Amino acid sequence: MKRIDHAEAASRFIAAKDHIAFHDQRLWDLRTKRDRAVAEVPEWETLRSLASAIKEHTLTHLADYLEEFERNARANGTHVHWARDAAEHNQIVLDILTARRVRTLVKSKSMLTDECELSPFLARRGIEVVETDLGERIQQLDEEPPSHIVVPAVHKLRGDVAQVFARTLGTDPGNTDVAYLAESQRRDTRPYYLRAEAGLTGANFAVAETGAVVVCTNEGNADLSVNVPPLHIASVGIEKIVPRIEHLGVFVRLLSRSALGSPITQMTSHFRAARPGAAMHIVLVDNGRSARLAMEDFWRSLKCIRCGACLNTCPVYRRSGGLSYGATYSGPIGVIIDPTFNLRKYSTLPFASTLNGSCTHVCPVKINIHEQIYRWRQVINERNQLPLVKKEAMRMAGKVLASPRMYSAAVAAARAGLEYLPRTMIYNPLNAWGRQREVPRPARETFREWYRRRRSGAARKKEGAR
Amino acid sequence: MSAASAASILHSRADVLARLRASGRARLPLPELAGLPESVAVSLPTFADNLVRMGGNFVDGTGEADLDALVARLHPPARVIASAAREVRGTRVVVRGSAPGSLDDVDVGVVRAACGVVETGSVLLTDQELVVNALAFLSQHLVVLLDPAALLSDLHALYRRGVFLSAPYAVLLSGPSATADIEGVLVRGAQGVRSLTVIACPVLAAKC
Numbered sequence: 001m002k003r004i005d006h007a008e009a010a011s012r013f014i015a016a017k018d019h020i021a022f023h024d025q026r027l028w029d030l031r032t033k034r035d036r037a038v039a040e041v042p043e044w045e046t047l048r049s050l051a052s053a054i055k056e057h058t059l060t061h062l063a064d065y066l067e068e069f070e071r072n073a074r075a076n077g078t079h080v081h082w083a084r085d086a087a088e089h090n091q092i093v094l095d096i097l098t099a100r101r102v103r104t105l106v107k108s109k110s111m112l113t114d115e116c117e118l119s120p121f122l123a124r125r126g127i128e129v130v131e132t133d134l135g136e137r138i139q140q141l142d143e144e145p146p147s148h149i150v151v152p153a154v155h156k157l158r159g160d161v162a163q164v165f166a167r168t169l170g171t172d173p174g175n176t177d178v179a180y181l182a183e184s185q186r187r188d189t190r191p192y193y194l195r196a197e198a199g200l201t202g203a204n205f206a207v208a209e210t211g212a213v214v215v216c217t218n219e220g221n222a223d224l225s226v227n228v229p230p231l232h233i234a235s236v237g238i239e240k241i242v243p244r245i246e247h248l249g250v251f252v253r254l255l256s257r258s259a260l261g262s263p264i265t266q267m268t269s270h271f272r273a274a275r276p277g278a279a280m281h282i283v284l285v286d287n288g289r290s291a292r293l294a295m296e297d298f299w300r301s302l303k304c305i306r307c308g309a310c311l312n313t314c315p316v317y318r319r320s321g322g323l324s325y326g327a328t329y330s331g332p333i334g335v336i337i338d339p340t341f342n343l344r345k346y347s348t349l350p351f352a353s354t355l356n357g358s359c360t361h362v363c364p365v366k367i368n369i370h371e372q373i374y375r376w377r378q379v380i381n382e383r384n385q386l387p388l389v390k391k392e393a394m395r396m397a398g399k400v401l402a403s404p405r406m407y408s409a410a411v412a413a414a415r416a417g418l419e420y421l422p423r424t425m426i427y428n429p430l431n432a433w434g435r436q437r438e439v440p441r442p443a444r445e446t447f448r449e450w451y452r453r454r455r456s457g458a459a460r461k462k463e464g465a466r
Numbered sequence: 467m468s469a470a471s472a473a474s475i476l477h478s479r480a481d482v483l484a485r486l487r488a489s490g491r492a493r494l495p496l497p498e499l500a501g502l503p504e505s506v507a508v509s510l511p512t513f514a515d516n517l518v519r520m521g522g523n524f525v526d527g528t529g530e531a532d533l534d535a536l537v538a539r540l541h542p543p544a545r546v547i548a549s550a551a552r553e554v555r556g557t558r559v560v561v562r563g564s565a566p567g568s569l570d571d572v573d574v575g576v577v578r579a580a581c582g583v584v585e586t587g588s589v590l591l592t593d594q595e596l597v598v599n600a601l602a603f604l605s606q607h608l609v610v611l612l613d614p615a616a617l618l619s620d621l622h623a624l625y626r627r628g629v630f631l632s633a634p635y636a637v638l639l640s641g642p643s644a645t646a647d648i649e650g651v652l653v654r655g656a657q658g659v660r661s662l663t664v665i666a667c668p669v670l671a672a673k674c
Contacts, residue, residue, distance in 0.1 A: 026650050043503055050497055057496040063486040076634070082479040134656055135647035151647060158649050178651040186657055193604075194567045210631060220603050220643040220658025227599040227635070228566045238482065245630045246499055249622040253585075264586040264621075264640045266520065267658070273634035275599060276563070286478075290485035299491065 001345045004327065006352045010320030013155070023155055024319055030151075030312040033261025034362065041257070050250050052366035055303035058241055059293060065208040065241045066284065073211030076273035079281040086116035089285045093118060093200070093233060096281050097127055100231055102197040106189075108215065108222035109133040110202025111149060111306055112235050112285060115328045130192045132221035134185050141168040147322030147330065150259045150308035155321045189221075199225030201271075203236040204305065205251060206282075209244040212272035213282065216255060216265040223269050230278045232271065238289050239302040251305060254364035258307040292340045297375045301336050303365040310359035310369055316352050325349060332359035336372040339380070347385040350376035408448070415442040505620040506585050510666060513617055516587030517664055520641030521654055527667035528614070537576060537609050540663055544573035544607070550597040551578040551611050553667070566600035575605030575659070578669070579612045580629060580636075585620035588640040589664060592633040599635050603643075608659040610639070613669050 014020050038044050058065055070080045079096075083089035089112075097105065105122065107129055113119065119129045119140070131140040135152035139145065142164045146152030153161070158176045166173035171184045193199075201222045203213040213234045215222045226232045242248065256265045274280035293299045311317045311331030322330035327338040327346060335353060338346035350373050359369040380386055386394070400406045419442060427439075445453070506512060514524035530536050533554050537547060547556035548569060554576045560569075569575070577596055579589035589610050593599055602608055618624050630636060643658030654660060 022649070029650065041505065043505065046502065050499065050502075053494070053497040056494045060491040060493045063483045066483065066486070082482055084478045084481055088478055132657065133647070134645045138647070151650075153647055154650075156648075158651075161648050178648045179653050181648055182645055182653040182656055186655070189657065194570060207630075212630070218644050218646075219656035221656075223637060224600070224603045224657055227603060238486075243496065245625050246622070247625075249620070249625040250499065253621050260646075262520070263516070264520070264588060264638070266639070266641050266644050268588075268638040268640075270630060270633070270636040270638075272630075272636075275593060275634060284482070286482045286485070290482060290489065293486060293489040293491060299489075 001342060003344060004325065004346055004348060006320065006324055006326070006348045009324035009326060010352075013321035013324055014319065019155065019157060020319060020321075022157060023321060026154060027312040027318045030260060031309070031362070034258055034309055034312070035261075037257040037261040037263060040263075041253070047250055047254055048364055048366055051254055051305075051364060052303060054242065054247050054250065055365055056300070058243055059239065059299065059302050062238065062241065062293065065243060066238060068208040069206055069211055069241055070284070071211070072209065073282055076211050077280070078211060078273060079279070081281065081283045083283055083285045083287070085287050086285075089116045089235065089283055089287065090118050090121040092283050093235070094122060094125060094127075096231075096233055097122070097198060100197060100279075102127065102231065104128045104130065104192060104196040105198050105200055106130050106132050106192050106196040106221075106225045106229065107136075107200045108202070108217060108225045109136050109152070110200070110235055111328060112202050112237050112287075113200070114146060115287065116235070116285070118235070130189065130196070132189055132192070132225055133217070133219060134182060137185055137189065138164055141165070145323070145328070148308060148311060149306050149329070149331075149333075150311075155323065193224045193228045196225075196229045198231040198233060199229045200233045200235065201225060203234050203240050204255065205242050205248060206236050206240045207243075207245055207248065208241055210272055212270050213240075214248060214252075215269045215271065216252070216267070217269070218260075218266045220267055223267055226269075226271060227275075232274060232278065232280045234271065234280070234282045236282055236284055238284050238286055239304075255305055255307055258309040258362065258364040288341055292337075295340065297379075298336060298340060298372055300367050301333065301340075301369075301372060303367050304333055304337075305365055306333075307364055309362040309364065313358045313362050315354060315356070315358075320352065325352070332369045332373065333367070336367075336369060336376060339376055343380070343383065344385055347380050348387075350374075350380060351390070411446055415446075418442045499622065502622055504623070508584055508617050508619050510614050510617065513582055513584045513587055514664075514666075516584065517641065518587070520587050521644055521652075521662070522587060522641040523661065523663040525663060525665045527611075527665040530665075530667060533611070533665070533667065536665065537574065540609065541574045541607055546572050547574045547576065548572045548601065548605065549576040550595060550601055551576050553578070553611060553669075554609075560597040560601055562597050564598055566598055566604065569598060569600050569604040572601070572605040574607045574609060575601040576609045576611070577601060579610050579616065579664075581616040581618055581624070581627070582612045582664070583618050583621060583624050583638070586638075586640050588638045590624065590629070590636060590638050592629060592637075593635040594633065596635075599637075602637065602639065603658040605659055606655075607661045608639075608642070608663070610662065610664045612664050612666055614666050615668065 549556035645656035
């Protein structure tokens with residue numbers, strides 16, 4: 001399978017200047033809103049520690065909790081299915097839909113179904129799938145995958161949406177008013193809720209104690225998808241289990257504050273059983289999760305509650321856009337999850353990071369994201385998945401950084417080079433640091449020079465005082 | 467589906483559980499939640515502030531004799547007012563068992579909340595109060611009656627309630643439907659209700 005070239009894909013995103021500036025600013029705005037929301041909760045760090053510990057407990061008892069969940073869900077009259085992988089998940093969903101002669105499926109946001117590529121699978125078999133979340137719908141109509149876990153169309157500007165809707169929904173292409181565009185989608189989607197024979201949701205949490213799935217949304221589209229059609233299918237990743245109802249308090253308090261900076265999503269919906277006359281099916285999906293649980297260095301990534309905070313804070317994500325990762329999960333969390341699906345295909349992704357640790361700092365369940373990114377780089381090197389140029393560059397850098405004398409010489413040479421070399425020597429295809437950016441002006445002196453100067457100055461002063 | 471793939475799916479459950487048990491993870495303990503502080507005191511004004519922050523409207527209806535008149539005043543152009551609350555007649559009573567789609571024409575839905583949460587300005591609605599679950603989503607606007615005595619401090623207090631063990635459906639509503647999916651511009655009424663108004667009023671024994 002072809003390796004995703006993150007840098008190359010990012011360069012295409014960077015070329016659109018308005019988009020990149022807005023993208024960067026919009027996501028940073030989410031990060032600052034998150035900070036304000038967090039500051040209002042004095043026990044925030046306690047909640048993070050609890051959330052992390054609850055997840056680690058659950059993951060290390062996952063088989064037991066899944067059995068408990070299944071038992072309770074069945075007692076509620078819910079049908080429970082198990083899928084080892086995406087293909088089984090898609091087949092199970094298709095079988096449920098076929099048995100009920102479903103022709104139209106309304107669907108709320110679910111990363112898992114994106115991961116399984118459910119919608120194209122169903123579409124090929126003649127089932128009309130309608131994404132109902134506004135951002136997901138924009139992406140579906142534009143035949144593009146979502147670029148962000150929480151805000152799927154964040155890389156698009158209103159003019160882009162106006163064009164997509166004009167082409168697909170027949171709206172006025174000249175009208176880029178956001179309220180008009182959102183209202184157009186509302187009106188277009190509503191008849192589908194009334195007509196669809198089934199609704200599909202993901203799950204933010206699945207409660208072992210009650211067999212319920214919990215879905216957090218802002219638009220109300222999940223509740224419409226479940227409460228209007230007579231059949232509800234919930235696709236649930238096996239890592240979504242929490243042991244008891246009381247644990248929801250911890251996670252719900254963390255989720256939207258981390259994601260959008262709001263205290264809670266507009267709707268927090270608890271689906272425990274189908275209403276009379278309707279049916280509820282839950283598909284529990286592994287798709288690589290049990291294998292990840294066995295990975296000593298990477299199993300903690302399963303704690304993720306998909307809030308997107310690590311994406312919003314990541315300087316690389318904000319300036320490269322989610323689509324450049326070429327995977328369902330982008331940004332820092334994607335960088336550590338994607339290689340578990342396919343190491344070769346996603347082997348460049350762990351290098352799409354500055355390792356600044358900001359992702360780890362904002363993670364509400366305390367995943368050591370930047371440490372895992374670093375560890376993946378080692379694994380990729382060990383398994384010989386580094387491109388030759390990078391491998392050689394790293395080998396040379398390793399030598400230089402290991403020797404103080406070589407390092408000093410290299411720094412001096414680089415400074416002289418930046419000062420005196422013609423532009424074409426710096427801004428050329430061989431120097432990745434000169435691509436898409438101005439190389440910073442070299443400092444007048446290095447830290448080492450500054451330190452020496454200060455020390456000798458301080459020493460002289462001390463001498464004088466004596 | 468072929469017989470072979472049907473059989474393989476039958477084995478999936480055993481397979482997934484076996485793989486999880488073989489993962490070799492040492493079992494880690496479950497922490498206690500007992501030490502968590504109550505994040506906010508129970509207070510109607512704080513609830514109202516937090517509700518408004520989430521985009522909801524707050525009306526103090528304590529002592530209001532005619533809630534029907536109040537709802538009509540709040541939504542003058544409404545033609546269809548469907549009520550699932552005993553205290554409000556509206557133009558239509560929501561009948562248990564009616565098709566969800568029959569609420570397509572509702573301008574204003576009215577329902578009494580099971581309880582409210584001060585921390586987030588949320589109201590809890592279950593299938594019991596909603597009568598038809600879709601009432602809270604197909605209606606263009608929603609009016610929720612909330613007994614000030616049914617206020618809880620925070621989400622921890624909420625999730626200690628037995629209702630989650632018994633209710634087939636429970637939704638915690640925090641303001642109206644909203645989206646910021648296009649350029650982060652906030653639009654209320656993305657898919658569900660365009661507005662949410664909470665009227666604080668005790669449950670009236672006389673009306674029961």
